[in-house]
Amino acid sequence: xxxxxxxxxxxxxxxxxxxxxxxxxxxxxxxxxxxxxxxxxxxxxxxxxxxxxxxxxxxxxxxxxxxxxxxxxxxxxxxxxxxxxxxxxxxxxxxxxxxxxxxxxxxxxxxxxxxxxxxxxxxxxxxxxxxxxxxxxxxxxxxxxxxxxxxxxxxxxxxxxxxxxxxxxxxxxxxxxxxxxxxxxxxxxxxxxxxxxxxxxxxxxxxxxxxxxxxxxxxxxxxxxxxxxxxxxxxxxxxxxxxxxxxxxxxxxxxxxxxxxxxxxxxxxxxxxxxxxxxxxxxxxxxxxxxxxxxxxxxxxxxxxxxxxxxxxxxxxxxxxxxxxxx
Amino acid sequence: xxxxxxxxxxxxxxxxxxxxxxxxxxxxxxxxxxxxxxxxxxxxxxxxxxxxxxxxxxxxxxxxxxxxxxxxxxxxxxxxxxxxxxxxxxxxxxxxxxxxxxxxxxxxxxxxxxxxxxxxxxxxxxxxxxxxxxxxxxxxxxxxxxxxxxxxxxxxxxxxxxxxxxxxxxxxxxxxxxxxxxxxxxxxxxxxxxxxxxxxxxxxxxxxxxxxxxxxxxxxxxxxxxxxxxxxxxxxxxxxxxxxxxxxxxxxxxxxxxxxxxxxxxxxxxxxxxxxxxxxxxxxxxxxxxxxxxxxxxxxxxxxxxxxxxxxxxxxxxxxxxxxxxxxx
Numbered sequence: 001x002x003x004x005x006x007x008x009x010x011x012x013x014x015x016x017x018x019x020x021x022x023x024x025x026x027x028x029x030x031x032x033x034x035x036x037x038x039x040x041x042x043x044x045x046x047x048x049x050x051x052x053x054x055x056x057x058x059x060x061x062x063x064x065x066x067x068x069x070x071x072x073x074x075x076x077x078x079x080x081x082x083x084x085x086x087x088x089x090x091x092x093x094x095x096x097x098x099x100x101x102x103x104x105x106x107x108x109x110x111x112x113x114x115x116x117x118x119x120x121x122x123x124x125x126x127x128x129x130x131x132x133x134x135x136x137x138x139x140x141x142x143x144x145x146x147x148x149x150x151x152x153x154x155x156x157x158x159x160x161x162x163x164x165x166x167x168x169x170x171x172x173x174x175x176x177x178x179x180x181x182x183x184x185x186x187x188x189x190x191x192x193x194x195x196x197x198x199x200x201x202x203x204x205x206x207x208x209x210x211x212x213x214x215x216x217x218x219x220x221x222x223x224x225x226x227x228x229x230x231x232x233x234x235x236x237x238x239x240x241x242x243x244x245x246x247x248x249x250x251x252x253x254x255x256x257x258x259x260x261x262x263x264x265x266x267x268x269x270x271x272x273x274x275x276x277x278x279x280x281x282x283x284x285x286x287x288x289x290x291x292x293x294x295x296x297x298x299x300x301x302x303x304x305x306x307x308x309x310x311x312x313x314x315x316x317x318x319x320x321x322x323x324x325x326x327x
Numbered sequence: 328x329x330x331x332x333x334x335x336x337x338x339x340x341x342x343x344x345x346x347x348x349x350x351x352x353x354x355x356x357x358x359x360x361x362x363x364x365x366x367x368x369x370x371x372x373x374x375x376x377x378x379x380x381x382x383x384x385x386x387x388x389x390x391x392x393x394x395x396x397x398x399x400x401x402x403x404x405x406x407x408x409x410x411x412x413x414x415x416x417x418x419x420x421x422x423x424x425x426x427x428x429x430x431x432x433x434x435x436x437x438x439x440x441x442x443x444x445x446x447x448x449x450x451x452x453x454x455x456x457x458x459x460x461x462x463x464x465x466x467x468x469x470x471x472x473x474x475x476x477x478x479x480x481x482x483x484x485x486x487x488x489x490x491x492x493x494x495x496x497x498x499x500x501x502x503x504x505x506x507x508x509x510x511x512x513x514x515x516x517x518x519x520x521x522x523x524x525x526x527x528x529x530x531x532x533x534x535x536x537x538x539x540x541x542x543x544x545x546x547x548x549x550x551x552x553x554x555x556x557x558x559x560x561x562x563x564x565x566x567x568x569x570x571x572x573x574x575x576x577x578x579x580x581x582x583x584x585x586x587x588x589x590x591x592x593x594x595x596x597x598x599x600x601x602x603x604x605x606x607x608x609x610x611x612x613x614x615x616x617x618x619x620x621x622x623x624x625x626x627x628x629x630x631x632x633x634x635x636x637x638x639x640x641x642x643x644x645x646x647x648x649x650x651x652x653x654x655x656x
Contacts, residue, residue: 088427092420100459100630127436128428139467139599141628240598266572267471267604274607275623282620282656288611296473298432 001182009151009183010040010116010172013158014078016188018048021076024162027054027063028080028117037082038118038177064090064115068097068167071113076162081117084133084171090115091136098167099142114161116170119147120212120262121299121310123175130299130306132263134210137169138240138272144193145240147171149214151181153237156191164193173212194238196246202230205320206250208273209260210236213311216292217260220316231320239269244276251277255286256323260316265293287323292316333484333515338508341483341516342372342448345490346410348520350380353408356494359386360395360412360448369414370450370509392422399445400429403499408444410494416451416503417463430499431474442497446490451479452544452594453631453640454507462631464543464595469501470572470604476525477571479503481546483514485569488523496525503571505544526570528578534562537650538582540605541592542568545641549592552646561654571601579605580612587618588653592641597625619656622649 004012018024025048030037032045032055045053056063060081067077081087087094094115101111121130137145144166148154154172161168183189199214200221207217214235221231232250236242251257257277259270270291277289295309321327336344349356358376360368364387367374377385388395392413399409413419419426426447433443453462469477476498480486486504493500531546532553541549546567553563564582568574583589589609591602602623609621624641631639 088424091423092418095420096417096460103630103632104459127432131427135471135599136468139596141596141598141630242598264471264473266473267467267599267601271603271607272599274610275603275621278606278610278617279620279622282617285614288614289607290611291607298435298473 002185003180004151004183006151006154006179007040007177009155010158011042013155017159017162024076025052026078027056027067029056029058029082031080060086060090061093064093067113068093068111071111072109076112078114081115084117084119085129085131095140099140110165111167112165113167114170118174119171120173124301124303126301127298134171134239135263135268144168146238147211148237149211149235152183155183156189159190160193176212194241194243196243197235197237199235200233202232203253204230205256205323206232206254207258207260208234210239213260213262216311216313216316219313223317224320248281251281252284255284257289258292258319258323260292262294262310265296268293290319290323292319332518335513336483336516337510337513338483338486339370339372341487342490343374345487346376349491349494350384356408357384358410359388361388361390361414363412392418393425396422396425400443403443403445404441408494410446412448414450415461416449416465417460419449419465427472431472435474443499444497445499446493447501449503450506451503452505452507453636454544458633459630466571467595467600470601476500479543479571481543481567483516485523487516491520492522492525507544526573526575528575529567529569531565531567534564536561536586537563537588537590537653538586539563539565539590540579545592545594548641548643549646551643555647556650561650576608583609583613584616587616589621590649590653591623592646594626594640596628598628600625619653622653624649
């Protein structure tokens, strides 16, 4: 194992996949000469050249479309969204072409493309640069949606996403790029898409989260353990398709579920989880599935208000108390 | 019950009547969109409005959804009440940045200094052979965005009354019109220009055994399923939320508290759809009343196919199977 930042782990995944397969290329705003708005593509232009690390104008719709076209013709593009807030401008291409092409063509075309970049709230970036976009993508048939929470998972899942023949939305977090962690130094470290990971074992309550939310859940679990409550923390890693098997195994043991996410509550990831869990595990539940989310408002700029909007480990603890009928 | 002074209109005629009344009653109301003027609307929802109200009030716009929504926002900020039509909800995606980034949050961003009273009319959904680019049910993307009121009528009377309320609301309203119902059998529509309140559900049918929740074009599908279930002695209540955000949760939970069983029906793809949210709320608020898991009957997790549309869309038979499964649980 080597210690690496999230940024370095993602960079290593890009580097390894581009070296392995000449069809893989990176395209986006500032990915080349500037080395990436968040330096995830550091050094790649020098190593692979301007044919494979392509700087684009500020026009998400068109470079998403160019990427989709190149994927249909056999390349494996990685499209960097400087932030996923800007992917909204490319939604028409992502939903109407990337997600639908395989079905529309009766399987004659696949679209092996990765859209990646930072998603969700960072710090004092206000309403238009703090959006958690995962719920929009998770209602779209044809897409896979991935959101890792550690550098190790980031590396293994990004490599899997690049190798996948379907379009993958790969959601990173600006606030986690500097986070350090142990990363496997196996020669070719790939994690499967569509599988959860149990980040902490426990028997009393299941906390389900992804991306930055995992760290709120783990923080809450530590505090709860002091109090004699053992929380199991499940990292979804892939938000679509959901790995219900791992979730079911945990819920059958704990009978209680709290979901944790930073996005908006109404129609969020927690809603889909609540439906699936009550549907599949009705007789195992001792309490309603309870959701911890961001508040249902555009993100305010002021730091104190942003703090109020975002969920915290304390909110998770309160929700655990509710589902355990503790005061 | 037949309301006083009601005539039979179909849904698209009811929309047209509401637009004409809103234009006549308030000089700040403007209708705009692709082909809404001289052509009278892709679905004829704006027929004759151009002739009656003129080119200053009924504006043909280029094929540029982002521009359309952006222009409507600007007009609303200056005190007008634009009613913008995007003829297929799928094309909303090309204007989604304006919808999410500006329309939904102007009021919030300016601490209430600017309201943004835009009504965005979106004919939506499958059932007319529109194929993969002209059949989208986008409610899950819309309701997830704070600040947007999302409305979806299922009858001509509601289409007229809710559209009048939407145009007169100071908040942005996305008004989803089930195009599959535009010309189906009509219904009684009151003559006056009274609105139907936003945020209130309609109880379509009473029943003690199972609560069905559905909106738009799925309401008649549930009515047919409920008729068939009644023949087997199972009485279904049907709740049409009519406004998808803010949701009239009380109407749903009161019914589920009586029936203990709930089936949610929508034509959007199942995973990540609005059915998940409603189920999450119902299990949270009715946990001890539930006799069986909440079920959903939805479009499949595929784009809407052209040839197999009838297989993709929920049918009375699929709803009936869910009703039977929840009763037998």
